[in-house]
Amino acid sequence: MMMDWEETGNKLKGEYVSGCVEEISVDWRGRPCKPNKHGGMTSAAFVLGLQAFEMMAIAAVGNNLITYVFNEMHFPLSKAANIVTNFIGTVFLLSLLGGFLSDSYLGSFCTMLIFGFLELTGFILLSVQAHLPQLKPPHCNMGIDGESCLEAKGYKAWIFFMALYLVALGSGCLKPNIISHGADQFKKDDTEQSKKLSTFFNCAYFAFCTGELFALTVLVWVQTHSGMDIGFGVSAAAMALGLISLLSGTLLYRNTPTRGSIFTPIAQVFVAAITKRKQICPSSSEMLHGNQNIEAGRPFAASPKLSSLLHTEKFRFLDKACIKIQDGSRMSESPWRLCSVTQVEQVKILISVIPIFACTIIFNTILAQLQTFSVQQGSAMNKHLTKNFQIPPASLQSIPYIMLIFFVPLYETAFVPIARKFTGRDSGISPLQRVGIGLFIATFSMVSAALVENKRRNSASNSNDEPLSIFWIAPQFLIFGLSEMFTAVGLIEFFYKQSLEGMQSFLTAMTYCSYSFGFYLSSLLVSLVNKITSSNSSSSSGSGTGGWLSENDLNKDRLDLFYWLLAGLSLINFFNYLFWSNWYSYNPSLSTSPTHDDQQDQPFK
Template sequence: MDGQTRQNFKGEAMDVEVSVDWRGRACKPNKHGGMRAAVFVLGIQAFEIMAIAAVGNNLITYVFNEMHYPLSKSANVVTNFIGTVFLLSLLGGFLSDSYLGSFWTMLIFGFVELSGFILLSVQAHLPQLRPPQCNMLSKEVQCPEANGLKALIFFVALYLVALGSGCLKPNMISHGADQFRKDDPKQSKKLSTYFNTAYFSFCVGELIALTVLVYVQTRSGMDVGFGVSAAAMALGLMCLVSGAVFYRNKPPQGSIFAPIAKVLVAAFTKRKQVCPSNTDMLHGSQTNPVRKTDASNLLHTEKFRFLDKACIRSSSPSTTKESPWQLCTVTEVEQVKILLSVVPIFACTIIFNTILAQLQTFSVQQGVVMDTRLTPTFSIPPASLQSIPYLLMLLLVPLYETAFVPLARRLTGNPSGVSPLQRVGVGLFTVTFSMVSAALVERKRRNSHHPISIFWITPQFLIFGVSEMFTAVGLIEFFYKQSLAGMQSFLTAMTYCSYSFGFFLSSVLVALVNRVTSGGGHGHGHDGGWLGENDLNKDRLDLFYWVLAGLSVLNFFNYLFWSRWYSYNPSLSPNPASVGDYADVEPV
């Protein structure tokens, strides 16, 4: 974007929503944006999730069998990798909003991810880059772990994939949503439909990854499987570039942290000031309730009143004009209040994603020691069981959009049917039953004298799939609708950051549980703790699942408190019900 366009954007952003085409020129409503442009973004989302899911969901098998890491360490390698992917989404959101824009961020880091897949495929194909083949389940043979150059190549490849995927994820969602103008009522109503369609695209990618690609990995080898992931990523990049002429691109607006820092510095500098009882005395206060879809005229709210001190004008007669680091507007302060307000909601989804980590690690290993035969000649790859909820979602998501939303819309008057916070709450409630089911099935498996069918672990995946449809989509919609001008990608990245913390917490919980339950196992005879062995028949995975179920119940009640506490700024939405559900709107 040239200097003149950037200057025009800064001047006009206070009044209308401004976007540019791939050449940096103003967009035309009949040529740019809309679902036609969003389809290309949905395409790269489907191919990218197809590529990364085929690796992430079956990675524990490769790390355990080929790299020869112990089971608990293998699980931590996987959770740390996936956690890093989602943590790096903050970097992708920051670069997009501040400097590169979402399209260029996706293009650059898409090639980074592609290089990681290629390097993984090369390592899996060349025996000299892996430890010698060995049976990890054999007690007579000591299998050496991958170390030195072999470990270095593996982790470099793995974290190139993590860097690329992490920086892509928030931008795919926000760039697709940016194709719908918030200042156009007709297109604004399509946002909720887009988020449901994006989740449908995600499910398609996951389903193909967990069936076709995992089958290829199992039958043809991980080198071929990683190669197919690389091919899928290349197709995704081609899809992204193909839609370039149709995109509405939000211009980057410089560092998103500078305005936040100004408010915090000004509030700290004037911490001894007393806030006026009449909020109209605050600098930049809006007296008329103007509804806008950008953040140019945010109204004052009552939470975090200590930040209002940044809006108090200096009483010193010698002060003629205060710098932006000493005096902020109400709108600037309210932007920071919104960021602080969404943090507790974000934190309440961490336990949810800790449960997801178990389904991608220990539940896969459950399937390995169960009867995987579908017919005498065909066995189901254990990782493919994770495709069951996505198969269900391919049926439920269109039904939700075409049947439930119109009915709920008539009952609630909410354009989305139910508010994003209500949707998240339903998901956090139902996910508990996924761990209850997992614990009961694991106990049945351990007590059985013969291997039971792998389909016994289907319910835990099904229940989680339903809860994810509510939680994941609701959280993304919530963050995007509460996002401020120039921060859509960064706030969307907070959704993925929740995944990151969830997977990192899983690693911490595994280590903590092993430490607490070691030394005799409290009557269970496990010196290494509940998860300290490489044999699930000796571990107590069922007890670990019960711990997670209990944490999930506590987390749900914690969420109820914070969702009731949360209050939105009425300037961000013309329909209060579309954002807040438990929250009471404070008078302004």
Template sequence: MEMQETSRNEHKGNITSDNTLDWRGRPSNPKLHGGMKAASFVLGVQAFEIMGIAAVGNNLITYVLNEMHYSLSRSANIVTNFIGTLFILALLGGFLSDSYLGCFWTMLIFGFLELSGFILLSVQAHLPQLKPPRCNMLVDGDNCVEARGLKAFIFFVALYLVALGSGCMKPNMISHGADQFNKDDTKQSKKLSTYFNAAYFAFSLGELVALTLLVWLQTHSGMDVGFGVSAAAMGLGLISLVCGTLFYKNRPPQGSVLTPIAQVFVAAYYKRNKVCPSNPQLLHGGGSGVPNTNTIMSSDVGHSQCTTRFRFLDKACIKMEEGSNISTESPWKLCTINQVEQVKTLITVIPIFACTIIFNTTLAQLQTFSVQQGSSMNSKLTTSFHIPPASLQAIPYIILIFLVPIYDTFFVPLARKITGHESGISPLKRIGLGLFVATFSMVAAAVMEHKRRVAAVKYNEIISIFWITPQYLIFGLSEMFTAIGLIEFFYKQKIKGMQSFLTAMTYCSYSFGFYLSSVLVSLVNKITSTSSNHGWLAENDLNNDRLDLFYWLLAGLSFINFLNYLFWAKWYSDSPSASDTISHYSDCNTAKVAGDNTTV
């Protein structure tokens, strides 16, 4: 009995202050739970999951064309819709995790859904009776659609099970790994920065294996084997997730993360005709000793941003007449200033998110037109070995699996001594550096495409596929800065209970970037079409198209986007903290009461 009591007391004495729980639902113990040991299991999940999904996504068009017998245009739409839907579903995964399930259970549930999708795809690819016969829509008409029928239904069920599972897992893998560190502790914050770099390393390693070994297996052993290997990789990822159960710190769900946000807007609109007091201490929750009754968004108000902006939202905190009972007031009519400040923070980070959409539009070109470039170049490595054009996307990841550890081991400590920032350079600066470097990826692509086109048209020469590598290498370097910086930036926002949802916004940027790419291509073709040609990208022949001019256009848009980002990053950084603003108002009020005429 004494030993049990001692054990209990030791556990209580080591309870962490970050309100996380162990696998039994008890407060976590810093000596037993969390840290890089626990995060390493999550890194394993990320590496295996991206390995499986990347192998399917990067070669899916081959299966849709050759096995499901869809037309080229329809096949392209199926692939882009799949990728776009996958990234949009990240919002659903973040919402369910923060609100109801928690990261661990969200990953486990949707991981099994993704695994079932891989298995169903593998079964369909293996059994001829589950694949539709080749038919011509122009000749067979409705009979062609009927012949596809149930088989197409099975295919889309499998495909979107994969999209649902992968989309909902993605933000939670990053968030759950980051939850193993206390971001408010200086030493833990440094380790958190290392974790984000390690997460990108795991991502790069998984992509590299998928784009080389797994794509090769799909090409030489069949798509059924390829889908089966993706299922096996996903299975290993789930095993890694479960093996870390005893070591995780789990952030408990807080209830709907969207309700408090909606309450602020509703309450502000309800009191739109009221005059907002100049002193925040006169607002609900602005004075000392006023508890914040909201379980969501209850981080310290001193860390939130942009108090002096969006002042119309402060009306949500206007107290009713003197003598009214605040405790009985509906939360849809009265919010705390802390709650409003968190909504302001959420609004303020949206421009930073929006500036990465053009960046991901550039990424879409490297996965489409650059692969087409490679198909028209000499891909011989030896007399008997050809480099698959789709495997060109592995080039930056080969470099990054060496570059990321070097960056974290040597550059970050050096930069930390100069800047004093735990990440070496701040997430905002890291994003900006990545956006700037991405411009040169499109410049390299435009220069190379001009060289390739001149050689093919004027001299009837086919240049080596290795000329295409600079654009991939430069973009890989820019992605290392932008992607990690954006995830770290969102995760470290002081909005309690929304880490997974905010992380999901980074994946939405991918989705919007791919959708914008499709719109941009159609728009460019429409604007550049004349009576003699159909536009820069309409001929389906790179020797007749002007892909080089399109790349120059993207380079210009990327640079303009970088300048736009500088404006919004400065706007965000120049925002006074809420604590400074409240202190300022308090000092003003005190000075007035004392009769001080000094200008504050």
């Protein structure tokens, strides 16, 4: 008999609630998968194709978008920077929506298919607007006659923002599902497939970097020399190839049925705890409902098929949700009044990771500057590599990804074995230590940016000096690339190790939200700095009334001071991270082996 999606999902939910998850996967028709036909690296390769092509398409638009917004849509520089950061921030914020829809209603494959076509529609609309003069403001020279340039308004602005946010909606909802759907192609309880799963994650990261590199070199060059309409068209073609790659593997995919929203059990814990807030927590955790911490002296999580969590002492007020009131009524056993220890511990994990997540926001605010103001920095410098060849400023953003392609294998083959001898850990250093190192290094990216911008500005003010070479801003990208290798990968590893079956998509989406909040904070910071510095300068004796970033000319702005501000915030954020990372404690039942000692790990003690 054919097993449909709903029946399979209900079966999976029943096993999940009982504390024992048996891995169930179905094919595209809802029938149980065949081990020799479905899944494996062959089917995962089609997902990797989507990863590479989609990243190629979105990176080509996002990383050079400020040039299009400023030069062709004629928005002021500070507003153009905010448009770009808001767009990128929205992409990552919408990852929560994609993860929710995938887990609750659509499944990862259908979610990717639907929102992939929405993203493709956005790219096509951007290309059409960039090609047709009647859909853009009249052409003018911003450098010579900037006052006469008309900002895009009315239906022209509406078309632009509709296209831009169709791309954001599509890409945002795709991101948390590409990796999860690829990982679903491997059985978690099979030793051989578990090894291949690790290989898949490495391949997925390589596909990500490859897409970024191609976008920041070839596609940005096309945009610069052939026009933004052709560039947007190539992004649309890349997205179409990604969808073709995804569809090509339809018959081979192992699909995981939906399990219901994670938000309902979270809400149940808070409702039950608040309802029983006057109750006193029992002295022994064994008296809590659903506490099945130990089986033959080992955590349940030691078995890949079991999903119980050990009870921890943090946030004890939530344990009240597990207190069973003996009043004989069914109401007392309602899931909104009585929760299991595992359910409560899931909520504790989510609360515990929030400070760690928050400490990476400043890191991504720095990333926002590399994709906006640093590109404009490059535009104001000498871009000639040879007499006849100029380097597109946006292509400098490829430097971190060039580093990542070479440094990640070097990290695994050289650094980890050396660190393992000193720490005794399989991973060399813990994920929290890795994130901390990256946050510390990121500070020096902004220090380098500030020093170079000050030198560039001084050089530009002297008419006898030649413009500074664009290669002067390469160090800030190089330093940030090293920082990202530690922070971004460490954060994903941290969230993955601290998640249970059914929580991976949500916690993965949280890593993307860190990018989102970082870019939103960048927009807020630009506006706030302009407001504060303009009021200060207007009261001073001789420097005009504009803020640090209020002009459309970097030679008049004080971007160097803004970079120094970010460097200071980054250093303060690092010390804030030290506090929270030492406060955090791992749930011991999430250890993958008896010798795993991350739960005792204190990153910088």
